[in-house]
Amino acid sequence: MSENKIRKKTADALKKSERWLRLMADSLPVLISYVDAERRYRFANRNYEKYLGLAQDEINGRLVKDILGEEAYNGISPNMDRALAGENITFERAFSFAKSGETFLKINYVPDFGAHGRVKGFFVLGYDITAQKKTELLLRRYAKHLSDMEESQNKKLAMELHDRIGPNLTAMGINLSIVMMAKLGQKRAFPSIFLRKSNFPCIQNPAGTVKLY
DSSP states (O other): HHHHHHOOOHHHHHHHHHHHHHHHHHSSSSHHHHHTTTEEEEOOOOOHHHHHHHOOHHTTBBBHHHHOHHHHHHHHHHHHHHHHHHEEEEEEEEETTTTTEEEEEEEEEEEEOOOGEEEEEEEEEEEEOOOHHHHHHHHHHHHHHEEEHHHHHHHHHHHHHHHHHHHHHHHOOHHHHHHHHHTTTTOSSOOOOOTTTTTTTTTTGGSSSSEEE
């Protein structure tokens, strides 16, 4: 086989392999790209169009900063530095994309090592966790709402207790705050209850639990 035929066969095999890899990358429900040492996209799968509104050919070869915008780029730049230094990175961040709007992504940076351990770039895997984050936010708001309701009910109970039986207890000489704490379940030692001797002359003082004065 001649040298030209070998080269042609190798080139055809590479093209076939590239088409297969692109087809696989485009079919996965994640963002997949490759960024070189100059921070330029060298590959981006079809899902980038879904979020950015840009075709693959409009992304490849352009700087990350130009594609994502300065604000988003400044937020992820430190993680890119670490990836280009050879570190595997995983982080979560909110983005405001032109087409998809506010989007939460879980992102993995995987360094691509070349000869002599030099980092040539890094692979990017982005998972859309927007639904998960919105559910977490909803649950936090619901939990806060329940907490506020419980606090409001406790305050209302204290007011009702004061309005309904406060005057009677005061007439008997009983410290109302003690009763309120016991009703609301506060874990404190229950102090002695003071009664007026003039109102209850026949009550004695068993073991100091009821004091007369």
